[in-house]
Amino acid sequence: MNELIRQVTEANRMLPQERLAILTWGNVSGISEDRTCVAVKSSGVDYASMTERDITLTDLDGTVLSGGAPSTDLPTHLALYRAFPSVGAVVHIHSTYATMWAQAGKAIPCLGTTHADYFYGEIPCTRELTAEEIGTPADRHYEKNTGKVIVEAFSGRDPSKVPAVLVKSHGPFTWGPDPATAVKTALVLEYIAKMAYLNKTLDQSAPNGISPALLDKHYCRKFGENAYYGQKKSGNTAR
């Protein structure tokens, strides 16, 4: 558990270092190998002063096992852990370009191999939550329902091949096998979100994706059965 807390602390610190979050924005969580315990940043903690004591441990229902009040977004993280068994860590940020696409309510199209090297196709955007799903200011259904619309958006998609989503009017979530990888995915997401914005403003009529053959090639040379990117020892984990 100490190792999980260490990894989650370190991954949270990466957010401001990689310019993915300012102030208290953003949070990273990780789940224990037996999937009984989740470590997440406590709510409203400033990155500058954050230590391992600012990580809260909860069970999969969100009951606090140790630490302060967890990030308000925890119920969304928990919904993803429950629905996606391959996910070991979740990141939520408000990085500029990815959040802008979420505000636009548009999926980020796969416009090049930089995207295809990490995501097997477009980054989907959820539907809008209904007023009922948002609920009243005081109840606590909103964050859980945010998880629900994410899971809906992945109906028919493999979350391990597209480890990111945009929540409409809100911002991105990314995930991965461990906290550091999930943060790297958030960094790549912001990078491709910026390039896709530039492409769309340069030429609104541009095609909306690369050829299936090129998508297959780039994704599979890193993550497919016969992946040949990276050193043999580390296999296809060179993400």
Add this chain to the structure above:
Amino acid sequence: MNELIRQVTEANRMLPQERLAILTWGNVSGISEDRTCVAVKSSGVDYASMTERDITLTDLDGTVLSGGAPSTDLPTHLALYRAFPSVGAVVHIHSTYATMWAQAGKAIPCLGTTHADYFYGEIPCTRELTAEEIGTPADRHYEKNTGKVIVEAFSGRDPSKVPAVLVKSHGPFTWGPDPATAVKTALVLEYIAKMAYLNKTLDQSAPNGISPALLDKHYCRKFGENAYYGQKKSGNTAR
């Protein structure tokens, strides 16, 4: 008073650190708890060499109590302190994206939850000052009238729920209970101003705001009666 000067000095120094101001641009002021004395950056002072001795103290009419000539924008700050009793500090900057919206003469629409987490609705833009209100190069009515059009723009709005404004053709002012919070609000304003620009250039026909339910939810989970963002001890001040 020494504590006020210290806070105002520190908040002014945050402006270049957070890339909100270059050269001598921008100024932060704070008002004493009894609302008789205002501390503000002296006029034309470079941030690199600024010390507590570059803070001027004045009364609410702008009469200098100690220090050099105050920021030329002081009369605008004073107008806000007189009109908005909840305001403890005022910031004026020329940050790129917020100033660009001011130059466009357009309110910044609330396009996502990043905005709704800090501002309960759009950031209004003032009307243009008339030639009479601008006055002659030598008289000193302009800065006071800038305050007047800001106060006008908040007719029917609660300045504590929307702690920022754009002055047409000029730039933003933000405020808050204390200098550090007012500067953080300026940082958030610049962030959402950039995202709103990106959204509008990606898709000019995009809707101009999020749903009222989502706005209520995000603003109120941080600042409402039943706020649940942040740690219990610090209540809803986790801004």
Add this chain to the structure above:
Amino acid sequence: MNELIRQVTEANRMLPQERLAILTWGNVSGISEDRTCVAVKSSGVDYASMTERDITLTDLDGTVLSGGAPSTDLPTHLALYRAFPSVGAVVHIHSTYATMWAQAGKAIPCLGTTHADYFYGEIPCTRELTAEEIGTPADRHYEKNTGKVIVEAFSGRDPSKVPAVLVKSHGPFTWGPDPATAVKTALVLEYIAKMAYLNKTLDQSAPNGISPALLDKHYCRKFGENAYYGQKKSGNTAR
């Protein structure tokens, strides 16, 4: 003369520090008080290794008095010193947004008070040089003729009130009473060039300038006869 060399060296070093130039791009010169001697960066010198020995001294005809081959742009600087007696220093850079406006062949309109605080109206763009004025690859008329079209563009304008120009398809020149001020003007030019780009892409149909009353007010409260910006001792030099 040593003081001039020191100021020119320091001002050249400011270019990469303020992100106004990469590699060997950009050059700053200064003229002696008696206007007989010009100090300028030597040609092709990298900023990282630049010392005072990389400053070349020439007379007003460009004859080298000491140092290596001067910047190839020297004849343009000399043309400005000859035509504009109030100019004590000249800066040439390829900063991103100002250069982009020069490539567009468009003047930068005065869209707000940030602009009006430093420039009394739009930043003009020169006409295109003719093929004859450009000349052959080997002759040396081009740089001198670049000065000629700048001077043409200021026919009827006061170069001390608009201390910057865009050379069509090339980039900006700025000037001022001394090298440090001319570099600060280049920094402001890049800042307002970016904001004007953002304004024009946000709303192509936006008006092309602020009101004459507001332009007068902002420019004159800093630089007019009754200027009241800055501290009394330093007068209106708080640029």
Add this chain to the structure above:
Amino acid sequence: MNELIRQVTEANRMLPQERLAILTWGNVSGISEDRTCVAVKSSGVDYASMTERDITLTDLDGTVLSGGAPSTDLPTHLALYRAFPSVGAVVHIHSTYATMWAQAGKAIPCLGTTHADYFYGEIPCTRELTAEEIGTPADRHYEKNTGKVIVEAFSGRDPSKVPAVLVKSHGPFTWGPDPATAVKTALVLEYIAKMAYLNKTLDQSAPNGISPALLDKHYCRKFGENAYYGQKKSGNTAR
């Protein structure tokens, strides 16, 4: 050979320093003077931990002489060394603006002298690879065929005068006489790619290039027979 490895290591390290690459993205190679041996970054190596031991040596067929698995892009580098005898080093990156132009499938037009100072005309973009040229996820023809379409795009062009290309849907390659120069060219490419984007979004109907006379003048004053940019000793190598 040690000197080549040292230069290639240093040039790879420049990529993140100059903000041309994040994570493991990008690779620089160099060829020995006798053109029998190529040094290239090993595949999937992180810049933060890279040492000279992360450089792989191969022959011109890609057979490893020493070190780990080479960058997956090596076959593209080798195709360029075989086709372009003047090329001593090759760089491949995914820098934001140049990659965006590659994703758009558009050549970068020469819109100003900043471009003309380094590239004698537009930066071409390759055609799309066919599905056959891309091949299956497991075979290794794709990277070689990427080299093939680059060489095709330079039919009738001199690669020493336009030392850069955009591979459609992928990203840029640059080259030069040595690794450091090839990286500087990548830096300039990204700079002009950004300015060209800004120009095209400011004014879609703008002309697509500068006059031939101006292109000749700027390119030839640095690289022509009678070049006069830079210091005599270093000739026209002041790139």
